[in-house]
Amino acid sequence: MSNAVKQQDTKKVGAVMVVGGGICGMQSALDLANSGFKVYLVEETSSIGGRMSQLDKTFPTNDCSMCMISPKLIEVSKHLNIELITNAQVQSLSGEAGNFKVKVLKKPRYIDVTKCSSCGDCVQVCPVVQSSEFEGGLTTRKAIYKRYPQAIPSAFAISKRGTSPCKIACPAHISVQGYVALIAQGKYKEALNLIREENPLPAVCGRVCTHPCETKCRRGQLDEPISICHLKRFVADEVRAGGQDKPPSALPSKNKKVAIVGSGPAGLSAAYYLALWGYKPTVFEALPVAGGMMAVGIPAYRLPKDILNAEIDFIKSAGVEIKTNTPIGKSLSLKDLKAQGYEATFIAVGAHKNNKLGVDGEALKGVIPGVELLRDAALGKSLSIGQRVAVVGGGNVAIDAARTALRSGAKSVMILYRRSRQEMPANDEEILDAEEEGIEIRYLVAPTRIIGADDKVSAIECVKMKLTEPDESGRRKPVPLEGSEFKIDIDSVIPAIGQSIDLSFLGSESSIEVNRGSTIKADKLTLQTNVPGVFAGGDAVLGPATVIEAIAEGKEAAISIDRYLSGKNPHDGRERNFTEAEVSIKDIEKLPRKQTPKLSPEERKRNFREVALNFSAEEAKAEAERCLSCGICSECYQCMIACQAKAINHAMKEEVVDLDVGAVVLAPGFEPFDATIKPEYGYGRMQNVVTSMQFERILSASGPYQGQVRRPSDGKHPVKIAWIQCVGSRDETCGRDYCSSVCCMYATKEAIIAKEHASEIQPTIFFIDVRAHGKGFERYYESAKNRFGVRYVKGIISGIKELQKSKNLVLEYTGEDNQKVQEEFDMVVLSVGMVPSASTKDLAQKLAIDLDRFGFCKTEELKPNITSREGIYVAGTFDAPMDIPESVMHASSAACLASQAIAAARGALVTEKKYPQETELNGKEPRVGVFVCRCGTNIARVVDVPSVAAYAATLPYVVHAEENLYTCSTDTQAKIIKVIKEKDINRVVVASCSPRTHEPLFQDTIREAGLNRFLFEMANIRDQCSWVHATHPVEATEKSRDLVRMAVARVVNLEPLHESPAPIKHNALVIGGGLAGMTAALGIASQGFEAVLVEKEKELGGNLRHIYYTLDGADTQALLASLLAQIRKEPKIKVYTGAKIEDFSGYVGNYRTTISTASGGTEDIEHGVVILATGGVEYKPAEYQSGKSDKILTQLDLEKKIAKGDAAAKGLKSVVMIQCVGSREEAHMYCSRVCCNQAVMNALKLKEKNPEVEVYVLYRDIRTFGMNELKYREARDKGITFIRFDVEKKPDVKIQDGKVEVKVFDSVLGTDILLEPDMLVLSSAIRPQPDAQEFSSKLKLPLTQDGFYMEAHMKLRPLDFVNDGMYLCGLAHGPKSISESISQARGAVSRAMTILSKLYLMVGGVVSVVDSTRCVACLTCVRSCPFGVPVINDDKVAYIEPAACQGCGICASACPRKAIKLRHYSDAQVMAKTSVLCST
Amino acid sequence: MIVGERKPLNEIKEKVKDYKKLLILGCGTCVAVCMAGGEKEVELLASQLRIANGLDKKEVEIKEATIQRQCDKEYIEPIVELAKKYDAVLSLACGAGVQLVADMLEPMPVIPGLNTRFIGIAEEEGKWSERCRACGNCVLGEYGGICPITRCPKSILNGPCGGSQGGKCETSKERDCAWALIYNRLAKQGKLENLYKVAPPKDFRTQDFPARQVNENYVKATKTEEKEATAKK
Amino acid sequence: MGEAFEPKVVAFCCHYCAYSAADLAGSMRMEYSPNVRVVKLMCTGKVDTIHLLKAIEDGADAVFVAG
Incomplete structure (x- = not known):
């Protein structure tokens, strides 16, 4: 920023980190960035906008919250000196004020914000439905989402909670959750394709997989795991049945041959992926059939041959050649393969050698190794199996062998297993199936000898076993029971106790290293053997393993071979580290797993028909829907397919960003109180009890009901709606005894807006005190009562009952005559309080700042915004509950403090973009370039983009028209610049999305091409055409042509506009020398600029001179003294006391004010900005006999007496205070904000001096908002009596014989009370300065109805006047506390700095x-x-x-x-x- | 200034219906300021007529022009040639302007587009009120600068009448009673005694029709000499 | 006129509110009749009667101002 005043200092860092992207954080960031500092805006969620973005309207103006905030969002996102860091949390902070080092943990968004065009195509395909946090759970969103349509960054994000346990458990790491979700949606093809990303044998695995995924399924901890394996089979069969199941098209051929030895799952898997990647794999199979163990090890009743063959055919169709009956070994060695041009080899020979029992008699006839039996059965060979069969072993092979034997003619089959059922490795279902079929399983039995007769088996001798106690590894070893041998007569023995690998084919000269267990030695990660180009996997490396393990190895081998053949590092990024998704199963309804049907034991006994049958589509859907979506995002990758901008990257990792900053502003905001903590209100149990935040969404036009007031249970329009105030506020029982400050007003607003939506609504607000203490609030509250008919009932709701049928709610409360009343409502809104955001505790710890007992940031009353650590400032609701304007003021105040601390480094880190010299038009005829965007398919799917572009070319002055896939992409920008130069284009039209979001980008592009940015126009053919006319393509195309034609017509009429620098005066005039004015002047000076402070009184100090302490007991006179001393020694401040403003003129940067000085002369002051801090005055009461007795005084008088130790205050026995004197009445319909606090403060002081004194406070509503509530509670605890009166029945004050009598109607007791106090204290109002009217017309500044100055915008510009360069603070703005005045004054300085920090202002333009x-x-x-x-x-x-x-x-x-x-x-x-x- | 009001479109349409070529002529002074007959209103009226003609399927050529003042011939002269190309002129000036234009373009038909209302002031943006009847015999001096002739619906000089209530006129609650205003003003001036004087009936003869005025001091010398010469003859 | 009458409507919209609202309708994929052509202005304070009349003169069947 060359137009910033550069003051560099090497020690201080000219950058600030702002934590929190809500309205408060944004305001701080903008103030700082606009006054010469680099800002890092760190936001925890995926987008900025905070809580305000969720609100419907705002009080007291009923402005739309989103309309107000969205220009701010865009300003922040487009600001060159604000770097937005979303999905991020502060990890650590070191260093010291002025020079901090911060580490920020940036979580992955999985979407490249620079590429995402926010088109939402991804949302359409995402199968994962989540409760929407933004909509308060009233509706759902997808796992890929944008918090709200206008969110900034204008890009989607993906929610991930980690990786689902199923995906981690799967050896191939298939996105299990993904395909389950897709099946639930009926997207079978997509589901199958997703499986095939990792596993080309889904139909096989859907039948025979050992499914470790199901073992780990989180749902298993609740009821039963998802039937993942069967779902996989379902989807594979379903797609196959539909025909047209084709592999994806392969990458261009690389013309490289790869040899694969063995056609089992590992070999086939490797071959499949290699083929897809453009290689030419050939699989060499020794057996006459392909499929390895799948073909010859798994019996057909489990895996039918046609299913396997179909999968093998599928793999072949991807470009895999399989040579059966072609063993590698003597006739064709590995060397030969190399010679034949195979550049790499993958050995996946499987484990086909049966392990021996190692007992006598194994050579007898009738001993058939399990593997052999299965192979022969599969190959259709005749089996010589006896009548009585004993299978030895406990694995799947043993079961398979037993069941195969049964199907091949055996009469009785038994399984002998040496351990117990618990240890049996075979699948449970298999064991059950076997048992069903009549197979006897004998546990804890081991063969010791096979007995034969005539070389033939006749019996088997066994010994009983027992299990030892678990050893260190937890295993229980079987040991024989001495002497327990017994004999079983049998005809065949089938050993099935494991397999090993036959590596004899390698030949004796092989240099491939092998392990002792006769497996091939290969790198765990890459499967590379010691011989370059030779890889090995599956059983050959692992020893006997599962099909899915082999498949996983096959793919890994393919990756390694690809890398090997393309010369890439084999290891890079191969480690797979998963963070398991943690998901709570609390509150989830149990739902039994859907069982797949199977053939009855009778139907299957003597044949090889497939036993397990398939799910129906409905069953599959229901089963898939049981999935808990552990990872949220299921990693189904449908978004990647849908996103044409290629913006999605599921591989994004979290990263740590290092920042150097001089100061930190904390604005992490609040969370609504969790209403489930108050079970008596039924939230979470009763559907029609909602929180206020949810109700905001219900009111919102973009909310769950499109702005119609409906209730959740049945979508009906409620008529009677109740608001319950103070839920989670003013409530010690839940540890929230402070007041949340805003709920009374937002409830009032919600009631009014609801009524505006549907006039039949009858709103009732149940309150304790109505706290309408802000500017304009009282009138708003009055209008709610009088104009909108909102009913206010004072009372606490003791409980809510839900009526079963209607779901209506019955509220019980104490009515006016102390009777219990029950009233029925259609809907209840809980006005939940503010709680510091959950993450702030951690944040505070990392930054080492102190919190109060509620978790709010600790600050001192007279040092607002200053945390316990130097250089770190707090703003907004993290400090204490407050409303939007207060947060905004706070934001500016914190920005002031932050920038003041590093003022010396102003301008050091800001950047300004340089553009080429603008080409002059020189009366040249318009030459228009038109760029029509397809926005992926977002525009193109509805609008005929080519025809629009062709049409554009025919329009007058158009010399170039083209279509682009994404006009906003970086390469298109470069292209636009090139075309502009080549074709001498001098005006540009882009037909794409909204100018609101994209015009600045394209304007920037044409500036880079040397065009004036005003020679540009957009046609909005997406947001306002293709998106809203999706079903009318013809009309949408016609409209697009019209919009382009209109844009062209306008662009040829546009003229270049130039802004020019206008010099400014770098000083401020501060009007008013009270607390606010003095603070503001000192603020300006500490920022390094001069201030002129003009005070009409003879001395500085204003009202502060009459204030002695605050509610928290801070010494305000010491504050005054310190301010005066600072001003005295500050050379940058020039003070005029006893001076008057005579004349005022000018505009931002160049004001001129004439003052008459105390000496009688006049002086002209030229200044760049004005801060108005003219204060207010205490109302001198006329009511309640004021002035007629020296026993009647105001709170300020009393305060003075107490402070001065006045004897009169000492001997008091009884004191009455009357609130709202001169406030909250016609003509002065505003709350003076401070008087309740003042009364509590003085009452406590009186009690402190003299515990015997009786103090009665007569009030209408006690408005001790925020933390002041704690003092109110203390006052009540200390015995101060608070009596509520109605404005219609005000207390009656009489003076009888010098005594003061106060009569008040106590509504609780229902009777008049007569008090005879020694002192009557009137809590009198704060009034505007009497000369405000005159002053306002001199300065041309508007006043409110109540005579206070009117800010530019109640919510978002509370410190600015409409006129640029004029700011306001303190009582001139409205009644407020000392602390608020200080904060406002600093805030005004911050606002002023956005002007003063510039060398000049750019003027002109529009x-x-x-x-x-x-x-x-x-x-x-x-x-x-x-x-x-x-x-x-x-x-x-x-x-x-x-x-x-x-x-x-x-x-x-x-x-x-x-x-x-x-x-x-x-x-x-x-x-x-x-x-x-x-x-x- | 003179305050005028645009005539209803239908009336204007009717008046110009016979012409195929129409010049709409605006006046850039009083009626421009009271937003009835300046450049902007010419533009609006022209557009309205074009739309109306379009709906009626009539082909009419409409030309828009605005001159500084239609009550001065020097301003009219430059557009005389242009005007002659048209069948008629639709003038948005006050009655005076319309007549001068008609004189200068004789025999061309000149049609008024405004109703000339009164001599008045701008109360605020978009609100004007009458202040002077041009009666030719000003009595403002007696009544604290408030004209009873103009501002009292009864134009009485010895008010108020019996209908004044709460400072408002009996003819309308919106309307201030001129006599209440006069009373208040005179009270502030300390001249309430003025009201004791009974005003004689006003001499309306001063309001001669049609009024004409000559200020010899400003009448050009040549003309004076001419006059003198004629007199001598 | 053989086919049904399809009016052309011109909407003059304020950049900050009505135009944003029209965009929002798009983001939310709402549907409305494709007969509307939006003309964006910085502020509807700039809308002049002549703009509305001219639009009608130029063939619009209706105009509306939203801001």
């Missing part, structure tokens, strides 16, 4: 200009300008100062002589669009 030859000085413009800018100048024509003009154009449309033109929006330019409306 402003109104007067054609003086036409002006008749009729004053219409002067009268119509809302900013008071036009003046009649010395030439007696209207003049509009460009620096002050806001560009609204009202004057231009009002001017009867058409002498005023708003640049960029002249009549011709506006009407150019409609002028071509009907031409085609």
Whole structure:
């Protein structure tokens, strides 16, 4: 920023970290970035906007929250000096104020924000439905999501909770959750494709997999795991049955041959992926059939041959050649393969050698190794199996062998297993199936000898076993029971106690290293053997393993071979580290697992028909829907397929970002109180009890019910709605005894807005005290009661009952006559309080700052915004509960403190973009370039983009028209620049999305091409065309043409506009020398600028001179003394006391004020900005006999007496205080905000001095908002009596014989009470300065109805006046506390710094200009300008100062002589669009 | 200034229906300022007529022009040639302007587009009120600068009448009673005794029709000499 | 006129509110009749009667101003 005042200091870092991207954080960030500092805005969620983005309307103006916040969002996102870091948390902070080092943990978003065009195609395909946090759980969102449509960064994000346990457990790491989710959606093809990403044998695995995924399934801890394996089979069979199941098209051929030895799962898997990646794999199989153990090891009743063959055919169709009957070994060695041009080899020969029992008699006839038996059965060979068969072993092979034997003619089959059932490795289902079929399993039995007769088996001798106690590894070893041998007569023995690998084919000269267990030695990660180019996997490396393990190895081998053949590092990134998703199973309803049907034992006994049958589609859906979506995102990768911008990257990792900052502003915001903590209100149990945050969403047009007021249980329109106040506020029982400050007002607002939505609604608000203590709040509250008919009932709800049928709610409360009342409502809204955000505890710990007992940031009353650690400042609701304007003021105040601390480094780290010299138009004819965007398919799927582009080319002045896939992509930007230069284009039209979000980007692009940024126009053919006319492609295309034609017509009429630098005065005039004014002047000085402080009184200090302590007991006189001392020694502050403003003129950067000084002269002051801090005054009461007795005084009087140790205050026995004297009444319909606190403070002081004194506070509502509530509680605990009176029945004060009598109607007792106090204290109002009216017209500043100054915008510009460069703070703005005045004053300084920090202001651009030859000085413009800018100048024509003009154009449309033109929006330019409306 | 009000579109349409070529002529002074007949209103009226003609399927050529003042011939002269190309002129000036334009373009038909209302002031943007009847015999001095002739619906000089209530006129609650205003003003000026004087009936003869005025001091010398010469003859 | 009458409607929208609302309708994939052509202005304060009339003159069947 070359136009920033550069003051560099090497020690201080000119950057600030702002934590929290809500309205408060954004305001801080903008203030800082606009006054010469680099800002890092760190936000925990995926987007900024905070809580305010969730709100519907805001009080007291009923402005739409989103309409207000969204321009701010865009400003933040486009700001060159604000770096947005989302999904991020502060990890650590070191160093010291002025020079901190911060580590920020940035969690992956899985979406590249620079590429995402926010089109939402990904959302359409995402199968994972999640409860929407933004909508308060009233509706759902997808795992890929944007918090809200306007969210910034304008990009989607993916929610991941880690990896689902199933995916981790699967050896191939298939996205199990993904395909289960896709099956639930009926997207079978997609599901199958997803499985095939890792496993080309889904139908096989769907039948025979040992499914470790199910073992780890989280649902298993709740009821039963998801039937994953069967779902896989279901989807594989379903897609196959549908035909057209084809492998994806392979990558271009690499013309490289790869040999694969063995066609088992490992070999086939490797071959499949290699084929897809463009290699030419050949599989060499020794057996006559392909499939390895799948073909010859797994019996057909488990895995039918046609299923296996179909999968093998599928793999072949991907480009895999399989040579059966081609053993590798003597006739064809590995060397031969190399010679034949195979550049790599994968050995996956499997484990086909049966292990021996190692007992006598194994050579007898009738001993058939299990593997052999299965192979022969599979190959259709005749089996010589006896009648009585004993199978030895406990694995799946043993079961398979037993069942195969049964199917091959054996009469009785038994299994002998040496351990117990628990240890049996075979699948449970298999064991059960076997048992069902009549196979006897004998446990704890081991063969010791096979007995034969005539070389033939006749019996088997066994010994009984027992298990030892578990050893260190937890295993129980079987040991024989001495002497327990017994004999079983049998005909066949089938040993099935394991297999080993036959490596004889390698030959004796092989240099491939092998392990002792005769497996091949290969790198665990890469499967590379010691011989380059030779890889090995599956059983050959692992020893006998499962099909899925082999498949996984096959793919890994393929990856390694690919890397080997393309010369890439084999190891890089191969380690798979998963973080297991933690998901709670609390509150999840149990649902039994769907069982797959199977053939009855009778049907299957003597045949090889497939036993297990398939799910129906409905069953599959229901089963898939049981999935808990552990990882949230299921990693189904459908989004990657849908995203044409290629913005999605599931491999993103979290990263740590290092930041150097000089100061830190904390604005992490709040969370709504968790209403389930108060079970008596039924939240979470009763559907029609919602929180206020949820109700905001219900009211919102973009909310769950599109802005219709409906209730969750049945979607009906509620009529009677109750609000319950103070849920989680003013409540010790839940540890929240403070007041949340905003709930009374938001409930009032919600009631009004609900009523505006549907006039039949009858809102009732149950409250303790209505706290409407902010500016304009009291009137709002009054209008709620009187205009909108909102019913306010004072009372605490003791409980809520839900009516079973109607789901209506019955509230019980104490009515007016102390009777218990039951009232039925359709809906209840809980006004939940504010709680510090969950993450702030951790944040505070990392930053080493102190929190209070509620978790709010600890600050001192007279040092607002300052945390316990130097250089770290707090703003907003992390400090204490507060409303939006207070947060915004706070934000500016914290920004002031932060920048003040590093003022010396202002401008050091900011950057400014440099653009090439602009090419002059020189009257050249327009040459228009039109760029029509497809936005992936977002526009193109509805609008015929090529025809629109072709049409654009035919329009007048268009010299170039083209379509782009993404006009906003970086490469298209480069292309646009190139085309502009090549074709000498001087105006550009982009037809794509919304100018609101993208115009700045394209304007920037044309600037880079040397064009003036105003020679640009957009046609919104996405957001306002293809998206809203999706079902009308023809009309949408026609509309797109129209919009392009209109844009072209306008762009040829546009003129280049230039902003020029206007010098400014780098000083501030501060009007008013009270607390706010003094603080502001000192603030300006500490930022390094000069201030002129003008005070009309003879001395500085204002009201602070009469204030002695605060509610928390801080010494305000010491504060005053310190301020005066600081001002005295501050050379940058010039003070005028006893001075008056005489004349005022000018505009931002160049004001001129004439003051008359105490000495009687006048002085002209030129200054760049104005801070108005003219204060307010205490109302001198006329009511309650005030002035008629020296026993009647105001709170300020009392405070003085107490502070001065006045004897009169000492001997008091009884004191009465009356609240709202001069406040909250017609003509002064505002709350003076401080008097309740003042009364509590003085009452406590009186009690402290004299515990015997009786103090009665007569009040209407006690408004001890925020933390002041704690003092109110203390006051009640200390015996101070609070008596509520109604405004209709005000206390009656009489003076009888010098005594004061106060009569008040106590509504609780229902009777009048007579009090005879020694002292009556009136809590009198704060009034505007008596000269405010006069002053306001001199400075042309508007006043509110109540006579306080009116800020530019109640919510978001509370410290600014409408006129740029003028700011306000302190009581001039409205009643407020000392601490608030200090904060506001600093905030005003921060706002002023956005001007003063600049070397000059850029003026011009879109402003109104007067054609003086036409002006008749009729004053219409002067009268119509809302900013008071036009003046009649010395030439007696209207003049509009460009620096002050806001560009609204009202004057231009009002001017009867058409002498005023708003640049960029002249009549011709506006009407150019409609002028071509009907031409085609 | 003169305050005028645009005539209803239908009336204007009716008046210009016979012409195929129409010049709409605006006046850039009083009626421009009161947003009835300046450049902006010319533009609006032209557009309205074009739309109306379009709906009626009539082909009419409409030309828009605005001159500084239609009550001064020097401003009219430059557009005389242009005007002659048209069948008629639709003037948005006050009655005076319309007549001068008609004189200068004789025999061309000149049609008024405004109703000339009164001599008044701008109360605020978009609100004007009458302040002067141009009666030719000003009594403002007696009444604290408030004209009873103009501002009292009864134009009485010895008010108020019996209908004044709470400072408002009996003819409308919106309307201030001129006599209440006069009373208050005179009270502030300390001249309430003025009201004791009974005003004689006003001499309306001063309001001669049609009024004409000559300020000899400003009448050009040549003309004076001419006059003198004629007199001598 | 053989086919049903399809009016052309011009909407003058304020950049900050109505135009954003129209965008929001898009983000939320709502549907409305494709007859509307939006003309964006910085502020509807700039909308002049002549703009509305001209739009009608130029063939619009209706205009509306939203801001």
